[in-house]
Amino acid sequence: xxxxxxxxxxxxxxxxxxxxxxxxxxxxxxxxxxxxxxxxxxxxxxxxxxxxxxxxxxxxxxxxxxxxxxxxxxxxxxxxxxxxxxxxxxxxxxxxxxxxxxxxxxxxxxxxxxxxxxxxxxxxxxxxxxxxxxxxxxxxxxxxxxxxxxxxxxxxxxxxxxxxxxxxxxxxxxxxxxxxxxxxxxxxxxxxxxx
Amino acid sequence: xxxxxxxxxxxxxxxxxxxxxxxxxxxxxxxxxxxxxxxxxxxxxxxxxxxxxxxxxxxxxxxxxxxxxxxxxxxxxxxxxxxxxxxxxxxxxxxxxxxxxxxxxxxxxxxxxxxxxxxxxxxxxxxxxxxxxxxxxxxxxxxxxxxxxxxxxxxxxxxxxxxxxxxxxxxxxxxxxxxxxxxxxxxxxxxxxxx
DNA sequence: TGATAAACGGAACGATGTTCCATATTTGCA
DNA sequence: TGCAAATATGGAACATCGTTCCGTTTATCA
Numbered sequence: 056x057x058x059x060x061x062x063x064x065x066x067x068x069x070x071x072x073x074x075x076x077x078x079x080x081x082x083x084x085x086x087x088x089x090x091x092x093x094x095x096x097x098x099x100x101x102x103x104x105x106x107x108x109x110x111x112x113x114x115x116x117x118x119x120x121x122x123x124x125x126x127x128x129x130x131x132x133x134x135x136x137x138x139x140x141x142x143x144x145x146x147x148x149x150x151x152x153x154x155x156x157x158x159x160x161x162x163x164x165x166x167x168x169x170x171x172x173x174x175x176x177x178x179x180x181x182x183x184x185x186x187x188x189x190x191x192x193x194x195x196x197x198x199x200x201x202x203x204x205x206x207x208x209x210x211x212x213x214x215x216x217x218x219x220x221x222x223x224x225x226x227x228x229x230x231x232x233x234x235x236x237x238x239x240x241x242x243x244x245x246x247x248x249x250x
Numbered sequence: 251x252x253x254x255x256x257x258x259x260x261x262x263x264x265x266x267x268x269x270x271x272x273x274x275x276x277x278x279x280x281x282x283x284x285x286x287x288x289x290x291x292x293x294x295x296x297x298x299x300x301x302x303x304x305x306x307x308x309x310x311x312x313x314x315x316x317x318x319x320x321x322x323x324x325x326x327x328x329x330x331x332x333x334x335x336x337x338x339x340x341x342x343x344x345x346x347x348x349x350x351x352x353x354x355x356x357x358x359x360x361x362x363x364x365x366x367x368x369x370x371x372x373x374x375x376x377x378x379x380x381x382x383x384x385x386x387x388x389x390x391x392x393x394x395x396x397x398x399x400x401x402x403x404x405x406x407x408x409x410x411x412x413x414x415x416x417x418x419x420x421x422x423x424x425x426x427x428x429x430x431x432x433x434x435x436x437x438x439x440x441x442x443x444x445x
Numbered sequence: 446t447g448a449t450a451a452a453c454g455g456a457a458c459g460a461t462g463t464t465c466c467a468t469a470t471t472t473g474c475a
Numbered sequence: 476t477g478c479a480a481a482t483a484t485g486g487a488a489c490a491t492c493g494t495t496c497c498g499t500t501t502a503t504c505a
Contacts, residue, residue, distance in 0.1 A: 066503080068501085068502055068503075069502070069503090070501070070502070071502095094491080094492060094493085095492075095493065095494085096491095096492075096493090106493085106494080107494095107495085107496080107497095110493090110494070110495080114494095116493085
C-alpha cells in the first residue's frame with residue numbers, strides 16, 4: 056500500500072494544484088471521445104501544460120485513468136445528494152439512475168482497462184462498488200419507504216444490470232440503453248406498495 | 251461486406267503460403283508470452299520474414315489476432331477427434347477438457363481483445379461457440395451414453411464455467427485452475443448412471 | 446522584495462506502427 | 476529446360492508515441 060492519498064503533507068503550490076485539476080478534466084474529456092489510449096501529448100495540450108508536468112503528476116498512464124475514473128465516481132455520487140435535496144424520493148432515484156447510466160455510457164475504455172490485466176486497475180471495481188452501492192441503496196430505500204417503488208430490489212443487482220444494459224456501444228446504442236433504462240424504472244414503480 | 255474469405259482465386263505462391271503459416275505460428279507463440287500487444291517486428295523476426303511481408307498478409311493487427319485464435323480453435327477442435335480415436339468416451343472427454351482449459355489459459359490478451367471495443371473482434375465469440383459447443387456436446391453425449399458421466403450437463407454452460415474458472419491469471423493460477431477443473435470432471439463422473 | 450525551492454515546458458531519445466519500392470523468387474509458357 | 480512476367484520479399488525510411496531530462500519560470504515565505 057502506498058500512502059499517496061489523504062496525505063496533505065505541507066503545502067502544494069497553487070499552480071500545481073490547478074494543473075492537476077486541469078489534467079484530470081482534460082483526460083476525462085479525451086478518454087470519453089478517444090478512449091483511454093489517447094496520446095499523452097493531446098491530453099497535456101488540452102490541459103494547457105507540457106508533457107513533463109503530466110508525467111510528474113501521473114507517472115504511469117494508469118494513474119491518470121484511475122484518477123479520472125475515481126473523480127467521476129465521486130461526482131456521480133455527489134449528484135445523488137443534489138437530486139435528493141431537489142426532488143422527491145422517486146424522482147431523485149430516477150434522475151440518479153439516468154446520471155449513473157450516463158456515467159457508464161461515456162466510459163469507452165472502462166471495460167478494456169478492467170480486462171487489460173494491468174494490476175494497476177485491480178482497485179477500481181472495488182472503488183466503484185464501495186461508492187455506488189450505498190448511494191443507490193439509500194435512494195432505493197427512501198423511494199420504497201415513500202411507497203413510490205417496490206422494496207425488494209438489491210442495489211448491486213440493479214447497478215450491474217444497468218452496467219450490462221449499457222455494454223452495447225455506439226450512438227444508436229445510447230438511445231436503446233435509455234429506453235431500456237426507462238423500462239426498468241417503470242418496473243420499479245409497478246411493484247410499489249402504495250401506503 | 252468484403253469478399254476476402256473463401257475466395258481461392260487463382261494460385262498463391264508457395265513461399266507466400268509458407269510465410270503466412272510461419273507468421274501465424276510465430277504470432278501464436280509471442281501472443282502467448284507477451285500478449286497481443288507484442289511488437290510487430292518481433293513477430294516478423296521470429297517468423298523469419300520482413301515486416302513488409304507481415305503487413306501484406308495481415309494489414310491490421312486484429313487480422314493477425316483473429317487468424318491466430320481461429321487457428322488455435324481449429325487445432326483444439328481437431329484434438330477432440332484424436333482423443334476420441336485414442337481413448338474411451340470418458341477419458342476422451344477428460345483429455346479434451348484439459349486441452350480446452352490449456353487453450354483458455356494461454357490466451358493472455360483474449361479478454362482484453364474481446365473487450366477492446368474493436369469491431370474486428372466481434373466475430374470471435376461466435377466462432378468460439380460455433381466450434382467448441384458441438385465438439386463438447388458430442389463428447390458429453392458419448393460419455394453419457396457409455397454411462398461414464400451424468401447426462402444433464404449443457405455443453406455451453408460447461409464451456410463458460412471453465413472459461414470463468416481460468417480467468418484468474420498468473421503462474422500459481424494455472425495450478426489452481428487445474429485443480430478446479432479436475433474437481434469439475436469428478437463432478438461429472440459422480441452423477442453417472444451406470445448401465 | 447529577494448532568496449529559495451518547487452514546478453514547468455518542451456526538446457530529445459528510443460521504441461513502435463506503417464509505407465514503399467528496388468530486389469529476389471516463383472510460376473507459366475514455349 | 477530456359478526465359479519473361481507476375482508475384483512476393485525485405486528492410487530502409489518516415490510518422491507517431493511514450494518517456495526522460497534539464498534550463499527556465501514561477502510561487503512561496505521571511
